[in-house]
Amino acid sequence: MKLKLHLLLAFLGVFLFADLQAQQFRALVFSKTAGFRHQSIPDAVVAIKKMAKDHVFSVHTTEDANYFTDENLSKFDVIILASTTGTILNEDQKAAFQRFVQSGKGVVGIHSATDTEYQWPWYNQLIGAYFLAHPQQQTLRLEVVDQSHPSTWHLPKNWLWTDELYEFRDINPNIKVLINADESTYEPAKPMGASHPMAWYHEFDGGRSFYTALGHVESAFQDADFLKHLYGGIWYAATGENPTQ
Template sequence: MKRFLLACLLLAATFAAPAFAEGQFKVLVVAIPNRYHHDYAVVAKPQFEQMAQRHAFDMDWSWNTSPFDGDLSKYAAIVLLNTPGDELKGAQRTALESYVRAGGGVVAVHRALIFNPPGEWPWFEKLVGRTFRIHPMVQTATVRVDDPAFPAAFGLPARWIWTDEWYEFGEPLLPGLRTVLSVDERSYDPTRIWPGQTARGMGADHPVAWHHAYDGGRVFATALGHTPALYEDRLYLEHLYGGLWWAATGKGIEAAARDSR
């Protein structure tokens, strides 16, 4: 009798499991190794898998752009993890544009903020929001939280010591960009760069993460994430998930603003 009851319980658990396994939303992470960013992906993949388990969302991981040849509508957000827009070609670009216009979310991480050659796909450059100029050598610096009411900043201290490539950008390509994090250029040397190159920094206003609404969708961009070891850092992963959660759902901002009143 006990064996019969145990078998019934196991059978019930088997049929019930799919319902509990369904995530609250589904995400596509595209991580294409490139010249300067290749080792990061093998470190980041298991961390994203744990993130998906911890936060109960479903995830597809891709090493190439083939998902853009299929149906993107099943994804609440697409993470371009060190994957720039120039990896997409032809109809794949049209697919991303249609996805965003239908309300999809995009998270652009580090190398995804650089598009080559500039001006070839203006829509994508506006999606990112700023045009990359140059970066000095990797250095430790102080990151400031400028928008504590945005989910990508919830887990961060007001001042954060971080080591990365400090991308420099041109002026915003469109209005409405909200800076989440900025770097204090007084805490590192913006001119420390390789022979033959020149970097001068951006001055007092040097954003490194921002968000905005764009063409019907939501976009979170962060310039942080060059070194593979960074993808094992708890605070950085909280930063990424906060931006991903907002891009996928649009949630977090209103609650934070209400609580602050």
């Protein structure tokens, strides 16, 4: 009986190890809010879980900031900030997050990830900008200015989109803009002019960051083009893969 039990445990161990090995990368989805809470957060979590199944990566979701320890974060290749808002991490948790990035890992910000941690300059540089304002939800022309990134390979140069359209302040000059908002096609709240980034990426402090301002509306997480855009950003942030560079 004991021999059979040992054989069963050994088999399960091999199976679990093989399953972990089969995953491309490991993602942590963090969706804690300390300010406005977007109704699309559950849609984002469900969509990313399905994405993980379709694209063969593992995903863990949490809203518990206590999870941000060196031991826990070491298990992941990318942290996805799914419409976080406000001050969501204490000093110890911030330090663990910084060490995660500095170890060569990636971060993805969705929509209000720029409406987060306003008193933390390191985070501002990592995520790329802070939220300033937004008008009512509208349809506009998004100009895909860089079609060489995994998040934009599939997109047309002119992309018609409907969403809550962010305007930004304190933009990191080192970000590499992927998508720009054409302000002549909608009514902004606080115009930014010809340079109005809506998605970008960059390397920062040893790691990588990708951000998309899209994703306020629930329907975004059922849109095939947006989901490919998001997955391309996750793949880049998790693996560092950008084959055209």
